[in-house]
Amino acid sequence: MTAIPCVPMLAGFDIGGTNARALLVEPSTGQVLHSSRDGSAGGGPALVAKVLEMVANLERTYGCRVEAIGLGVAGLVSRSGTIHYSPNLPDLIEFPIGPEVEAASRVPVVVGNDATAGAWAEAKFGAGRGADDFIYVALGTGIGTGFVADGRLMTGANGFAGESGHMVVDMDGPAHRTGQRGPWEYFASGTALGRMAREAAQSGAFAKGIKLAGDVASITGYHVAEALVVDNADASAIFDGFCREVARGIANLAVIFDPQLVVVGGGLAEIGTPLKDGTQRWLDRLLLGGEHRPRVEVTLAELGSDSGAIGAALLAAEALSGD
Amino acid sequence: MTAIPCVPMLAGFDIGGTNARALLVEPSTGQVLHSSRDGSAGGGPALVAKVLEMVANLERTYGCRVEAIGLGVAGLVSRSGTIHYSPNLPDLIEFPIGPEVEAASRVPVVVGNDATAGAWAEAKFGAGRGADDFIYVALGTGIGTGFVADGRLMTGANGFAGESGHMVVDMDGPAHRTGQRGPWEYFASGTALGRMAREAAQSGAFAKGIKLAGDVASITGYHVAEALVVDNADASAIFDGFCREVARGIANLAVIFDPQLVVVGGGLAEIGTPLKDGTQRWLDRLLLGGEHRPRVEVTLAELGSDSGAIGAALLAAEALSGD
Numbered sequence: 001m002t003a004i005p006c007v008p009m010l011a012g013f014d015i016g017g018t019n020a021r022a023l024l025v026e027p028s029t030g031q032v033l034h035s036s037r038d039g040s041a042g043g044g045p046a047l048v049a050k051v052l053e054m055v056a057n058l059e060r061t062y063g064c065r066v067e068a069i070g071l072g073v074a075g076l077v078s079r080s081g082t083i084h085y086s087p088n089l090p091d092l093i094e095f096p097i098g099p100e101v102e103a104a105s106r107v108p109v110v111v112g113n114d115a116t117a118g119a120w121a122e123a124k125f126g127a128g129r130g131a132d133d134f135i136y137v138a139l140g141t142g143i144g145t146g147f148v149a150d151g152r153l154m155t156g157a158n159g160f161a162g163e164s165g166h167m168v169v170d171m172d173g174p175a176h177r178t179g180q181r182g183p184w185e186y187f188a189s190g191t192a193l194g195r196m197a198r199e200a201a202q203s204g205a206f207a208k209g210i211k212l213a214g215d216v217a218s219i220t221g222y223h224v225a226e227a228l229v230v231d232n233a234d235a236s237a238i239f240d241g242f243c244r245e246v247a248r249g250i251a252n253l254a255v256i257f258d259p260q261l262v263v264v265g266g267g268l269a270e271i272g273t274p275l276k277d278g279t280q281r282w283l284d285r286l287l288l289g290g291e292h293r294p295r296v297e298v299t300l301a302e303l304g305s306d307s308g309a310i311g312a313a314l315l316a317a318e319a320l321s322g323d
Numbered sequence: 324m325t326a327i328p329c330v331p332m333l334a335g336f337d338i339g340g341t342n343a344r345a346l347l348v349e350p351s352t353g354q355v356l357h358s359s360r361d362g363s364a365g366g367g368p369a370l371v372a373k374v375l376e377m378v379a380n381l382e383r384t385y386g387c388r389v390e391a392i393g394l395g396v397a398g399l400v401s402r403s404g405t406i407h408y409s410p411n412l413p414d415l416i417e418f419p420i421g422p423e424v425e426a427a428s429r430v431p432v433v434v435g436n437d438a439t440a441g442a443w444a445e446a447k448f449g450a451g452r453g454a455d456d457f458i459y460v461a462l463g464t465g466i467g468t469g470f471v472a473d474g475r476l477m478t479g480a481n482g483f484a485g486e487s488g489h490m491v492v493d494m495d496g497p498a499h500r501t502g503q504r505g506p507w508e509y510f511a512s513g514t515a516l517g518r519m520a521r522e523a524a525q526s527g528a529f530a531k532g533i534k535l536a537g538d539v540a541s542i543t544g545y546h547v548a549e550a551l552v553v554d555n556a557d558a559s560a561i562f563d564g565f566c567r568e569v570a571r572g573i574a575n576l577a578v579i580f581d582p583q584l585v586v587v588g589g590g591l592a593e594i595g596t597p598l599k600d601g602t603q604r605w606l607d608r609l610l611l612g613g614e615h616r617p618r619v620e621v622t623l624a625e626l627g628s629d630s631g632a633i634g635a636a637l638l639a640a641e642a643l644s645g646d
Binding site: 084085132133147149150152155156157160163164167168170171172173182183252255256258260292 | 407
């Protein structure tokens with residue numbers, strides 16, 4: 001192949017429980033030049049090898065070397081690049097993924113929380129452009145959040161900020177897989193939407209879901225989304241209840257942060273307008289003192305499922321330039 | 324009286340529902356040179372007159388003019404100096420206290436939330452010195468909070484950040500005076516401590532409180548504090564339950580912010596070590612992933628009830644210097 005002129009390139013990764021996504025990112029525009037996806041299973045050393053292989057593929061495809069690597073990971077990741085807590089990546093706990101990838105790749109590596117990184121990507125190149133104070137909420141299997149305050153990404157004392165899915169909203173509520181009772185994530189994640197849909201189907205209030213999924217136990221949030229597209233009334237009722245739960249947590253974060261904007265991303269953002277409008281309607285109702293403050297606007301993320309990897313690449317670029 | 328040489332002086336106010344506290348503050352050290360206290364009732368124009376009178380008294384006592392005035396107020400205060408929402412100061416809602424005091428005093432005036440200002444005072448001259456990421460929690464009649472992230476005071480898009488007392492922790496819980504169900508403030512304010520003590524006394528588990536207060540209905544949080552001093556076992560049990568509620572909200576804020584430190588202030592901080600130790604013990608238990616992160620330390624505020632007024636004066640000084 002013909003080598004094209006090389007500009008500084010970054011590799012951004014979003015490492016989830018089952019898959020790793022790799023992007024080649026042009027740092028000044030956030031443009032994604034190439035993307036690929038592969039399995040992430042097998043524990044630390046296997047993941048290091050996988051990351052290196054994916055970087056090599058990106059470099060081969062584009063014909064130039066990456067200058068830095070950013071890894072976005074769901075969980076508590078220290079600034080030194082070790083994953084300290086991650087329900088989704090149990091094999092990686094206490095594994096120094098950052099230093100290991102850096103040693104093997106010989107380029108600078110930055111590891112950050114995926115939602116924190118996603119917030120930064122949306123701030124720079126997505127729905128948060130021009131907003132100095134906003135909340136990013138990624139709704140997926142769980143809930144991740146990131147915060148931009150006064151134009152700066154909030155990372156916390158250890159890089160652990162933004163674990164709002166673990167905020168308890170119902171202290172005597174149901175037990176969650178984290179061991180907590182009633183955390184926001186229990187009520188407002190994609191997992192929760194699936195549970196709500198199965199409960200509705202069980203009580204005869206989501207026949208469409210059974211039709212789509214085959215049986216009650218197979219219903220997930222995707223079937224609610226599918227039924228919403230054809231204006232199924234049961235799906236609308238289930239989803240309205242879900243949006244209330246999403247807005248409950250956002251209302252808490254809004255009294256704490258006073259954001260001008262809430263950017264909703266993650267896999268569930270693909271539902272689009274019903275999610276935006278439903279969450280906005282409930283937030284308007286639930287936010288205390290709402291009549292005395294400018295409306296907190298709910299909007300959809302613009303970078304979709306790329307945001308975590310783009311943000312990780314941006315954080316790597318900033319570490320490189322000493323920002 | 325003899326005029327002493329004038330250095331730049333600031334007047335800082337903490338305006339509560341019943342009283343206003345005025346301090347003369349030396350801005351580079353935070354030293355309080357003089358303080359006074361007066362009633363705050365009577366609505367906007369009366370409060371403006373009162374503030375001017377108190378400033379004149381400070382100036383007369385110290386023999387030089389103040390350069391700027393900072394007003395710390397419990398509630399949502401916009402950057403332009405208007406109080407938009409305040410359950411404790413209903414007569415002042417939508418009153419432009421900042422511009423009115425500025426017009427009458429002819430010195431720059433900054434108005435801010437009292438707990439936000441208190442956090443900044445603790446950051447500069449109190450228990451938060453040297454901590455880049457900490458949470459300030461003022462426990463009084465209600466709960467106020469302020470946040471320092473990466474060394475900067477978080478104020479939010481409109482200056483409304485830090486209203487964490489309104490964070491819902493029990494969504495099906497009891498109705499609060501704000502109209503919300505189960506906000507943190509309902510469970511963990513001084514008002515809540517009084518209610519818990521009366522409930523205990525009613526069920527025969529706080530005889531000492533009845534003895535101190537005269538009857539069940541007259542028991543307040545102060546009687547719990549008084550009984551703690553003499554190691555009353557009932558008071559210890561009540562207070563342990565109270566510390567759990569305080570720690571519940573702090574645990575939520577800790578997963579959101581990732582602070583290194585929690586500074587507990589407000590009137591209840593006068594209880595001292597039992598509050599610090601009880602909150603720390605419960606926070607250690609309640610904070611998710613606690614075994615995977617550095618301990619979030621609980622400490623007592625150092626500036627006591629002066630923090631809001633000192634912080635307001637500091638914010639005024641910074642506005643003056645264009646920081």
